[in-house]
Amino acid sequence: MMICCFVRKKSGPSCMILSKKIVQENINCFRSRPKTPFMRKLVSLMRLVPLLFLFALQANAQEVVITGSVRDLEKGEPLEGVTVRVAGKPTAVKTDAKGGFTIKASNGQVLQISYVGYEAQRVTVREGANYNVKMKSEASELDDVVVVAMDQKRKPRELGYSTQKLSGNEVQETQRENFLNSLQGRIAGATITPTSGVAGASSQIVLRGFNSMALDNSPLFVVDGIILDNQTVNESGGGASTGLASDRPNRDNDYTNRIADLNPNDIESITVLKGPEATALYGSQASSGAIVITTRKAKATGKLNVAYDNSFRFTSMTRFPEYSNKFSSGTNGVPENSFSYLGPEYAQGTKMYDNIDRFFQMGIAQTHNVGIDFGRKNYSFRFSGTYFDQTSVVPNNRLKRYNFRLSNTTKIGKKIEITPSIAYTNSANDKPLRGAGGYMLTLLQWPPTDDISDYLDASGNKNLLFGSNPNTEIDNPFFNVNFNRSRDNLERWVSTLGVNVNLFPWLLVTGRFGYDTYRQTGYTFRHPTSSLVTAGQGGQLDNYYRNYYGYNHTITATATKKLGNFNGRVMLGNMWQNLETQHYAIVGTNLLDSTSKDSSNTRANTRVRLNNARKGLPNYSINRQLAYFGEFSVNYKNMIFLTYTHRFETSSIFPADFRNYNYPAGSLSFIMSDLFPVLKSGNVMNYWKIRGSLANTARSSAPYANQSVFNIATVSGGGFAYGFTNANEKLEPERQSTYELGTEMKLLNNKINLDVTYYNTKNTKQIVENFRASYGTGFVLNTLNVGSTQNEGVEVAIDATLFKPRNSVGILVSTSIECGIR
Known part of the structure; x- marks a missing residue:
């Protein structure tokens, strides 16, 4: 052979x-x-x-090896994960971190290049062809991916409820010391209320009005899937609370809300989930909505990038109330030594001082940001640092804050991604006491014939206008800002860990783990000659020491499946949180030194401490919560979406008989512009969605609202006694039922975006604290489930791009309107 x-x-x-x-x-x-x-x-x-x-x-012999790259047309940045396919063939590749690709094809064949959110392109293979492709972003709803509950990412068309999204650049450009203030006027249905315009002032945000008569109506704050604390110091509450030992009303002083510690320069995006149907997965703590924040991460460019920017802001008082300086001190035309101005008219030519202008000053704020990042295909690092320094229009008021943050993204093989981060904040807020009426009212009370800047006599003592006792005459505003002082110091650490594991192409397991802790200390000093204290008290000094420890985690498993024209998704998850606040406070009078702020600077027998101090322990507040939840979602041809969620929650706050509760939520959305393509003809309407949702949620009270405790009795022979407030051992959570209907449109080549929402919320079993009932209960004030409220309204959000040259920055007009019935 x-x-x-x-x-x-x-x-x-x-x-x-x-x-x-x-x-x-x-x-x-x-x-x-x-x-x-x-x-x-x-x-x-x-x-x-x-x-x-x-x-x-x-x-x-006809096949050739093609090498090319894909970049964003406007930004010039490489696009990773772009699909490059030979038309009619199974051959396909993905671009790498630098946007590069290599594929085999024959002359005359066509390369199909596609990427989510970009217009697809076709390139014919021929000799001398250019394979460096620049892709144009689609101006459609695919531009955005919204981060919703549990750090899940969804396309806007999937959502059956109202959300609004802001970019980190929009927040940073406002250069506000408290990033909450930058949301003012940008979110339909959001009410942001700063307590004042001074440095370090707290701010409250409420979404869709007040639904609870007595409990907290603030939304939940979630950063990279981790819940962050947003407490502020409560001056009142008594010896069993985590407030001040002096148990004062919250009027003379202000304390920064802790979400203000977040560095605006680290924010990549903010998603506002307004209603319970959007936040049902977060449970009772998000019954007033949630603000979901995603932080910046390094890009895999293979280069070391260093950025520095700064800003300087100047603030001045421009609007003042109208008032008359025609009459001197007195009543009914009769002169007298008082701060009442209904006496005789001032004589012509009487010298007057503009005390308001003398008091308020130019406020200056400066911010310096540094960002360093480096990234490759499988790992990246980002470091950021910010220095913020603000002096307000009120003299002797200054806030200084330092923020540092280090984050990392590491991919292990093709299945595992981890994203750890650690952030540190250090702040100091020097502030004068504002008094119950604020500085403006005191300035208006001051006689215009007296120079307010001359507030000390030759011996350095308080100048008196009408009396001989300095403690009975209101404080000159300049005396107040110089001698009645307060200060807060804070050190805060926040560490997070995100884990994504793609076990199978259809199964993703994620974990978000976070630990938030801080130590806050401060004092409030009232001068011995101030009208805020009596002569017998000889001054007063309040000191507090506060520690917070918060751990929470969320673990989810999400499975996806496609059956013909239907796409399904099932998510199951678990959440656990353990939040503890420890608070030690002491107050005393009869100051030994008129300048020292140490707690030992008071007479020992006048000192009062919180209850647990007798055992050498701080007062504490602990809130533990365990939850299991699930979500089922199905869509038909990516045009009709149905989602159902359910959460089962156990809270340590309520008695055993009422601490387990559950609540469902559902939503439905229709993409009308895809169901009826004729609607998109003529480029008048580019996108139209109608949506609806409903939910039932609960709202928790503060810890220990169901447990009466003994307070230290300082009268009637001492010992211990119940306080004025009766805690209710049969207290139940508030219940909240809500639904909303809405529509979204993109018009005139996506130049106009319109979002209209109607919402209706009914609140039952309202928890009312400090409720006066019969004294036969043995208490003056009670905590009860009484009453119900209803809240409904309409929100309208409009974004319009008026003018945008090619490859340039456009002019964008954004407005929001809310009309509510409460």
Whole structure:
């Protein structure tokens, strides 16, 4: 038997040819006729082999290796994960972190290049063609991915409830010391109320009005899937509370709400989830909505990027109330030594001082930001640092804050991604006491014939206008800001860990773990000669020491499946949180030194501490919560979306009989512009969605609202006694039922975005604290489930791009309107 061999030669990068001589020799080796029928058939088949091989080489000779890149048209940044496919063939590749790709194709074939949120492109393979592609972003609802409950990412078209999204750049451009203030006027249905305009002032945000008569109506704050604390110091509450030992009303002083510690420069995006149907997965703590924040991360550019920016803001008082300086001190035209101005008219030519202008000053705020990031395909790091320094329009008021943050993203193989981060905040707020009426009212009370800046006599004592007792005459505003002082110091650490594990193409397991802790200390100093204290008290000093420890985690497993025209998703998860506040406070009078702020600077027998101090322990407040939740979602052709969620929650706040509760939520949305494509003809309407949702949620009271405790009795022989407030051992959570209907439109080539929402919320089993009932209860004030409220309203949000040159920044007008019935 003769064995015939073929020999191949390489020619070029992908073509194989046969030597003519070798081919001829192989053909000749079959020319001699075999003797048996079997051999004759075998030889006949083997004669075809060289021809088949030649045809294969001819086809292979047409393929070439194509190398190219894909970038964003406007930003010029490389796009990772772009699909490059040979039309009509199964061959496809993805671009790498630098936007590069390599694929084999033949001359004349077409490369299809596609990426979510960008217009698809087609490039024909030919000699001399350019394969460096620039993709144009689609101006549609696919531009955004909204981060919703549990750090889940969703396309806007999927959502059956109202959300609004802001970019981090929009927040940073406002250069506000408290990022909450930057949301003012940008979110429909949001009411932001700063307590004052001084440095370090707290701010409250309420979404869709007040739904609870007595409990907290603030939304939940979630950063990278982790719940952050937003407490502020409560001066009142008594010896069993986590307030001040002096148990004062919250009027003379203000304390920054702790979400203000977040560095605006670290924010990538903010998603505002307004209603309970959007936040049902977060449970009772998000019954007033949630603000979901995503932080900046390094981009995988392979380069070290260093950025620095700064800003300087100047603030001044421009609007003042109208008032009259026509009359002198007195009553009914009769002069008297008082701060009442209904006496005789001032004589013509009487010298007047503009004390308001003398008091308020120019406020200056400066911010310096540094950002350093470096990233490659499988890992990236980002470090940021910010220095903020603000002096307000009120003299002797200054806030200084330092923020540092280090974050990392690491991909382990193709299935695991981890995103750890650690942030540190250090702030100091020096502030004067504002008094119950504020500085403006005191300035208006001051006689215009007295120079307010002359507030000390030659001996350095308080100048008096009408009396001889400094404690009975209201404080000159300049005396107040210099001698009645307060200060808060804070050190805060926030560490987070995100884990994403793609177990299978259809199953994703995620974990978000976070630990938030801070130590806050402060004092309030009232001068011995101030009208805020009596002569017998000889001054007063309040000191507090506060520690917070908060751990929470969320673990979810999400499975997806496609069946024909239907796409389904099922998510199951668990949440656990343990939040503890420890608070130690002491107050004393009869100051030994009129300048020292140490708690030992008071007479020992006047000092009062919180209850647990007798055991050498701080007062504490602990809130533990365990929850299991699930979500089922299905859509038809990416045009009709149905979602149902359910949460089962256990809270340590309520008695055993009422601490387990659950609540459902559902939503439905229709993409009308896809269901009826004729609506998009003419480019008048580019996108139209209608949506609806409903939910039932609960709202928790403060811890220990169901447990009466003993307070230290300082009268009637001492000992212990119940306080004025009766805690209710049968207290139940508030219940909240709500629904909303809405529509979203994009018009005129996506230049106008319109979002209209109607919402209706009914609140039952309202928890009312400090409720006066019969004294036969043994208490003056009670905590009860009484009453109900209803809250409904309409929200309208409009974004319009008036003018945008090609490859340039446009002019955007954004407005929001809310009309509510409460």
